[in-house]
Amino acid sequence: MTDPTPPSPRDPAESPTRVVPDTAALERNNRRALSVGRVAMVLVTIALLALLGRVYQLQQHPSPRIAAMIDTQISTRDLDARRGSLVDRRQRVLATTRVAHRLFIDPDIVEDPNTFSETVGYTLGYDPAWIEQQLFKRRGSRYIVIDKQMPEETYELYQQTPELLELRGLSSHPILVRDYPQAQLAGQLVGFIGHEGKGLDGLERAYDDRLAPDPGQHAFVYDRGRNRLWLANQNYKLQADGKPIRLSIDLNLQAIAEEELEATVTKFEGESGQLIIMDPRTGEVLALANYPFFNPADFRDEKGRFREDAKLAQRNRSVTDVFEPGSIVKPLVWAASIEGGYATASEMIDTTDDGMWKPQRGPLLKDSSYGPGKGHGEITYEEVLVQSSNIGMAVVAERMGMDALHKILDSYGFGKVTGSELPGEIKGMFRPVSKWSWTDLTRMPMGHGIAVTPLQVTRAFCALANDGVLVNPTIEARADDTEDERRTNITARVLSPRVAENVREVLARVVTEGTGRRARSDLYDLFGKTGTAELPDLKNGGYHDNLYSSSFIAGAPVDQPRLVVGCFVHKTTKRIVDGQYTHYGGVVSGPAVKRVMERSLIYLGVPTKEDTEVTTDTVADRSR
Incomplete structure (x- = not known):
């Protein structure tokens, strides 16, 4: 075996040449990139400012078409507050506001009107024929009131009956009602309020401004499916109850x-x-x-009109x-x-x-x-x-x-x-x-x-x-x-x-x-x-x-x-x-x-x- 041939020495003329960087070109490229970056930043800033301006314009001064769309996405509701009470000199109540419940029907989700009316009527003591009549007479309505103010015993029976609680189309919601627990005692003096909660006679009228509550307000933002997204805080107002008034009456x-x-x-x-x-x-x-x-608690007939004896x-x-x-x-x-x-x-x-x-x-x-x-x-x-x-x-x-x-x-x-x-x-x-x-x-x-x-x-x-x-x-x-x-x-x-x-x-x-x-x-x-x-x-x-x-x-x-x-x-x-x-x-x-x-x-x-x-x-x- 023969030894490999040793490499020949490199010719100095054939060795690689060292490249010297072009400093001027690099500076030109850097300046170009910096200028482009600056322009981009300015354009982005302008775009963001324009976007913020558009948001402000949409919120504060939307066009009628946009405003109509916004209204469908935000729902505002009042927060109920209680009217102030009238009490005698020893703090016994003559007039007060309490929570009652209203019974209603949503006919659109009632599955069997005949069975529905019988179940509700016979269980709670309402006329099944009348309930069925209301279902067909007001077809298309989503809210039919069965009882404007349920008696306490009826509401308790409703709450204790699982069959009614699970019945589709039947529900209740709380309402505020004015109550006169003393009945006819000092009736003319106390007076009464109207359907809108305003005092119409007696001390209810004389002290209406002082008894009247300050209702609150809140608003929810909804998506296209009417699902709540969040509470619109800027529309929130805390409610305040009316002040009680202590009378000289004993x-x-x-x-x-x-x-x-x-x-x-x-x-x-x-x-x-x-x-x-x-x-x-x-x-x-x-x-x-x-x-x-x-008696301010009982002076109207079944149609809501003043009875002659009460007049x-x-x-x-x-x-x-x-x-x-x-x-x-x-x-x-x-x-x-x-x-x-x-x-x-x-x-x-x-x-x-x-x-x-x-x-x-x-x-x-x-x-x-x-x-x-x-x-x-x-x-x-x-x-x-x-x-x-x-x-x-x-x-x-x-x-x-x-x-x-x-x-x-x-x-x-x-x-x-x-x-x-x-x-x-x-x-x-x-x-x-x-x-x-x-x-x-x-x-x-x-x-x-x-x-x-x-x-x-x-x-x-x-x-x-x-x-x-x-x-x-x-x-x-x-x-x-x-x-x-x-x-x-x-x-x-x-x-x-x-x-x-x-x-x-x-x-x-x-x-x-x-x-x-x-x-x-x-x-x-x-x-x-x-x-x-x-x-x-x-x-x-x-x-x-x-x-x-x-x-x-x-x-x-x-x-x-x-x-x-x-x-x-x-x-x-x-x-x-x-x-x-x-x-x-x-x-x-x-x-x-x-x-x-x-x-x-x-x-x-x-x-x-x-x-x-x-x-x-x-x-x-x-x-x-």
Whole structure:
């Protein structure tokens, strides 16, 4: 074997040549790439800005065609909120909003209408034939309401029946409904709302802005298949419930007032009546009863219309209707005449022996009992009020003159709304003095020629119980029963404390020995005044021969009055039952006021006369 031939040495001329890079070319290429990159970045930035601008334009100022498409992709729904509640002074509910349930059908997915209607009807107590009729009558509809508001027991039965829960085409959804758990109790005062949730009457209307909720809102974005994608946050608004309002009404006192009022109107065959309980110190209305009663939870017929009986009972006649008050005005004028120095309580007044008197101007005036020897004769001015003498009041009124008498009645708030904020309140009828006749001068002090609401005259009587201070009646409970809080409600001082106390003492005699004897109580010392007024004949003029308003207003206890109670029964007639006339205010309304006063003061914890005497004796024994 021979050795391989060794390689020949490389010729230096044949060795590879080293390439030197072209620096200028490289720089040109780099600059070209950088320029292209910059242009690309600018173009991309412009494109992104254009895209953002387009998005902004589509969101804020879309064309009508695009806007229509957007609307189909976003669905906005209200978030329900509850209307505020009305509660009494002890937080007991008169009106509230609760969740109920509505039963409905989607006919498009009902598999067998005949079986469906029978299953639903017989199980839940609906008419199967009616359900089947609705299915065929409203074919094509996706929402047929079977029950607008299911009773709680029906809804519970529905929830506990698997067959119904699995039945295709039947479903329910929650709704908010207004509930009046006290039924007719304070019905006219509370009022009611309409189908849109707006207050239409009573306090529901008066306080509508404060009770109304602030509904929220949210929106969902949907795809083409109507599937929810996400919540559109920019359209979200949180709902807020309405604020509750605490009333001055006490439901226990309201129940007492309505019970006694109904019994009184029924017994004396009146047409209607009102009974008001007020705290004379604060002006708070503790009870405001109207008869016939009105139930805000049940006043429509099966077609949703007002029933005729409900129409007659709906009005809050304590503030919407007026009547001639009669003799319950006398203590107001009597007190002011003492205050003004026109007479003194001990002054002798000639009321004539036959009960008939001819004024300086105007027609003959008669007392309630007149004829030979039937008059009161010469009696003190105090006795004039105790015996309710028309002549005695007219004699002093002539001394006062028209201007002074008009000013007195005006100071008690007659001819003006009371400021109670109750819907429909009217100011009554009290003519300016320029339109008075000489007859008015002698008739106004006995409550004729003037028309007032029950709340007006009860409020005026509160001035006698409140040491001469007239307060605004309020239906909303006061936050604090303090002296400062009471001062904010003062309208004016109409009498001095001394005169107010004096007139209370005289009115206590009215109850013990005068026309209000049937209101005399063994438990509390009452002071009050009766009123019996003929009803005006609005059709033929003058007055009806045998139709009356029979009234009585009282306060108690005499020394430190806690309550004022007024009872007014209208369209009573003069009949003799058990040896007594059935139209006099003392006979009709006096006993009712007595019972209401006794029951109310006991409920409020006010000591009776017996309790006070025991306490006084105990203190005296300890001081010995």
